[in-house]
Amino acid sequence: MAKIWVFAEVTPEGKADTTALEILTKARSLGGELEAVALGPGATQAAKELGEYGATTVHASDDDVYSDYVAQPAAQALYQLCREHSPELILFAQQYDSRDIAGRLSAKTGSTLMTNVMDIPDTNTAKTAIFGGTTIVDVALEGEPKLVMIRPKSFAPEASGGEASVVPVEVSISDELKKAKRVERHEEAASGPKLDEAPVVVSGGRGLQEPGNFELLEQLAGAIGNAAVGATRAVVDSGWVPYALQIGQTGITVKPSVYIAFGISGATQHLVGMKGAKKIVAINKDEDAPIFQIADLGVVGDALKVLPALIEEVKKRKG
Amino acid sequence: MNIVVCVKHIPDPNLPPEMDGTRLKREGVQGVLDPGDEFGVEAGLQLKEQHGGEVTLVSMGPPAAREAITRGLSMGADKGILVSDDALQNADALVTARVLAAAIKRAEFDLVIAGVESTDGYTGTMPATLAEFLDVPMITFVKELENAEGNLKVDRQTADGYHVVEAPLPALITVTAGVNEPRYASFKGIMAAKKKPVDELSLADLGLSGDDVASKQTVKELSPAEERKAGEVVEDDGTAAEKIADFLAEAKVI
Numbered sequence A: 001m002a003k004i005w006v007f008a009e010v011t012p013e014g015k016a017d018t019t020a021l022e023i024l025t026k027a028r029s030l031g032g033e034l035e036a037v038a039l040g041p042g043a044t045q046a047a048k049e050l051g052e053y054g055a056t057t058v059h060a061s062d063d064d065v066y067s068d069y070v071a072q073p074a075a076q077a078l079y080q081l082c083r084e085h086s087p088e089l090i091l092f093a094q095q096y097d098s099r100d101i102a103g104r105l106s107a108k109t110g111s112t113l114m115t116n117v118m119d120i121p122d123t124n125t126a127k128t129a130i131f132g133g134t135t136i137v138d139v140a141l142e143g144e145p146k147l148v149m150i151r152p153k154s155f156a157p158e159a160s161g162g163e164a165s166v167v168p169v170e171v172s173i174s175d176e177l178k179k180a181k182r183v184e185r186h187e188e189a190a191s192g193p194k195l196d197e198a199p200v201v202v203s204g205g206r207g208l209q210e211p212g213n214f215e216l217l218e219q220l221a222g223a224i225g226n227a228a229v230g231a232t233r234a235v236v237d238s239g240w241v242p243y244a245l246q247i248g249q250t251g252i253t254v255k256p257s258v259y260i261a262f263g264i265s266g267a268t269q270h271l272v273g274m275k276g277a278k279k280i281v282a283i284n285k286d287e288d289a290p291i292f293q294i295a296d297l298g299v300v301g302d303a304l305k306v307l308p309a310l311i312e313e314v315k316k317r318k319g
Numbered sequence B: 001m002n003i004v005v006c007v008k009h010i011p012d013p014n015l016p017p018e019m020d021g022t023r024l025k026r027e028g029v030q031g032v033l034d035p036g037d038e039f040g041v042e043a044g045l046q047l048k049e050q051h052g053g054e055v056t057l058v059s060m061g062p063p064a065a066r067e068a069i070t071r072g073l074s075m076g077a078d079k080g081i082l083v084s085d086d087a088l089q090n091a092d093a094l095v096t097a098r099v100l101a102a103a104i105k106r107a108e109f110d111l112v113i114a115g116v117e118s119t120d121g122y123t124g125t126m127p128a129t130l131a132e133f134l135d136v137p138m139i140t141f142v143k144e145l146e147n148a149e150g151n152l153k154v155d156r157q158t159a160d161g162y163h164v165v166e167a168p169l170p171a172l173i174t175v176t177a178g179v180n181e182p183r184y185a186s187f188k189g190i191m192a193a194k195k196k197p198v199d200e201l202s203l204a205d206l207g208l209s210g211d212d213v214a215s216k217q218t219v220k221e222l223s224p225a226e227e228r229k230a231g232e233v234v235e236d237d238g239t240a241a242e243k244i245a246d247f248l249a250e251a252k253v254i
Ligand SMILES: Cc1cc2nc3c(=O)[nH]c(=O)nc-3n(C[C@H](O)[C@H](O)[C@H](O)COP(=O)(O)OP(=O)(O)OC[C@H]3O[C@@H](n4cnc5c(N)ncnc54)[C@H](O)[C@@H]3O)c2cc1C
Pocket: A204, A205, A206, A207, A208, A209, A231, A232, A233, A234, A235, A246, A247, A248, A249, A250, A251, A252, A262, A263, A264, A265, A266, A267, A268, A269, A270, A273, A283, A284, A285, A286, A289, A301, A302, A303, A304, B035, B036, B117, B118, B119, B122
């Protein structure tokens, strides 16, 4: 029977990253033996959740070495595990740490790594999107193991209620692999709902003219409630808002019930991160802006006029 | 410091992509230095200005990829290496990394710089695979270079902020668009670039064979993505806020 592995990122508090649960949910439908690998503080504790989403076994190590040092120890451990257990397919989430680890593993195993995957119809095929998501490509998976990296939010996570047995990972990591060391962590937990989980995303682009106007988006999000603020890369690169708000190809993917775009042109690299929204509203002063091609409601107008009026209107209706 | 910057030559992203069967057409189309790699070149040049040394540009691609190198040379880099070979037409990230590693290893280096992801391929994994072949530590998503002499110290972007990461040299980093403001090539720079050395290498020059570079990715099928349809588009006649609020109410989010 095919052995399928999901590489799960975990938090020190013992929570599995949502991407791992998404991928496990999909992987259950592929048949075969489904297992997870989790490395770093919190791994053993996260095994329970991974089990609930379909992993029957979790190869886990709580060793700090996997979180203190970037990618090298984890890639080495995965490689050792591959040699011992010969999985047929390893699935990763396309995000920071997993990406580095998968890239390194590809060199070690000599197997090609499929990236930007949005679906795996079976263990031999990956669907990926090219040209900013406008063209779908079916690619034949090859390699021992086959390595696949899946875009976050490609599948909706659904628990199956299983239970995983934990197999401790015991790999010795030489000093040679302890080089790129994290010495400080600066992470601000955002107030309000998380951007990738919020049912409503109000997002701004260069059309908002100046950084101060992002405050209006905050106010609108506050008025709507249960809404988060997002941004395009253009404004992130200009330093208006932190990178954590960037939506798109090199940022995060959101799938809210409603996405409201203020002063965003609709470049393919932005669209790929938000076109999974159920409904899209766009406000842009250029009637030819590409964002209108995918908007359910488009308003040709000045975002700086519409925004304050909308804040008042929403407040009024919510009473 | 000996700095190596990976530069990719890509079809002009402002023109609609042309296909050659199931592959992106790369020859006979207007090409440019990947805009993402300009940040890498700039980072290399700034380090050279601070610490001395040399900036070498390395690229794998068709003969026309030399344009990308020339562009970086006119910004101020010292020399280039172009690996070009018919056998590389199908190269995936793994093959690209193997080839670039072989080219980079021919000389001593302190730091290799690449983009976070290429504009046309956007796998974003080539640099990690390259770091593994070079057997050096790697820090991706660098948004600020705090120090590079002796020990590397950088700010690495994360989902919710950033981490400060340190590594001994030699090392590899990938830089984000926020890291610097790439300079324009001056007229003098453009003239000087013409005289700078560019090594053109084949696979045989690198001691690699066709087997080493056989891509394992086969495309089965191409199809257009399902497109969303445009809905109603209205001019703002002063009632846009009400229309949007109605829409939000209908979607049951207010
Ligand atoms: C490799 C790569 C990866 C990328 N990844 C991402 C990514 O992850 N996310 C992302 O967003 N981008 C990404 N980009 C950048 C992308 O190509 C666009 O440059 C970017 O999305 C544009 O942002 P924008 O819409 O804010 O700005 P612009 O394209 O400048 O659009 C501004 C819009 O505002 C409108 N406007 C101006 N004034 C007003 C007003 N008063 N009221 C209403 N409308 C107004 C204008 O008509 C225009 O349409 C990437 C690019 C590359 C090459």
